[in-house]
Amino acid sequence: MKLQAVLFDLDGVITDTAEFHYLAWKQMAEPIGIEIDHAFNERLKGISRMESLERILAHGGKEQQYTMEQKQRLAADKNKHYVSLLTQLTPEHVYPGIPELLDQLAELQIPAVLTSASKNAPQILSALRLDERFHTIVDPDGMPGKPAPDIFLKGAGAVGADPAYCIGVEDAQAGVEAIKAAGMFAVGIGEKGLLCASGADIVFESTAKLNLTALLKAAKLD
Missing domain, CATH: 3.40.50.1000 (HAD superfamily/HAD-like)
Known part of the structure; x- marks a missing residue:
């Protein structure tokens, strides 16, 4: 065979871009009153951007407070910061x-x-x-x-x-x-x-x- x-x-x-993901999600989450740490970030490994966002919102008890359009905007803001961090990769x-x-x-x-x-x-x-x-x-x-x-x-x-x-x-x-x-x-x-x-x-x-x-x-x- x-x-x-x-x-x-x-x-x-x-x-390993996990730290970049963590920093970008943390920057997105803090202004809406959600704190995440490295331990929580481990739970986001291997899943999609929108699913990660849903888990973060649920973690902060805010899963019902945003429309789909608002969630997409939050995810886009996170990704913009993440992409800027990727310039450090070699x-x-x-x-x-x-x-x-x-x-x-x-x-x-x-x-x-x-x-x-x-x-x-x-x-x-x-x-x-x-x-x-x-x-x-x-x-x-x-x-x-x-x-x-x-x-x-x-x-x-x-x-x-x-x-x-x-x-x-x-x-x-x-x-x-x-x-x-x-x-x-x-x-x-x-x-x-x-x-x-x-x-x-x-x-x-x-x-x-x-x-x-x-x-x-x-x-x-x-």
Whole structure:
């Protein structure tokens, strides 16, 4: 059985923009009387911008106080600040092991697919100088967010891959659940207990431990 594609999340797998997200959400939330901290920000990993906003509003007891138009404006304000912070990204912010893994996939002509909930993914990959290393960047617009499997299924379909012969790489519980719901082999990056509880087939404490040989062996693919 041949590996047909590897699908990657972005934040926490390719690089870390969680702090940028946190600062941008915090700046948006404070003027409307909501305080968030880093612990709460962990609950926003792997989910869409609007779902993150809904969780923040619920956290502050204000979920019924805004119209959809007002919510969209709040989300847009957050994203504007977040995008301004992305100018700080450079290739040095790519996680260890990722360039080498992408090289290994390219050598074997196995497509690398980006399956991130972030609508800013193309800009982030460009800043990291990885945009040409991915066969496809899946546009998450209009799709249900993780843990729904849609973005992974769309990514596999975009490169003509059978999900059963794909590997997904995620650092968030919702992302791992989405990979498994798509019928793929799930690789978790981070805390073993949490990610295994979400269904991860194998967990690496960091991307530095990732390599194609280990993935193929674990997934029992050639």
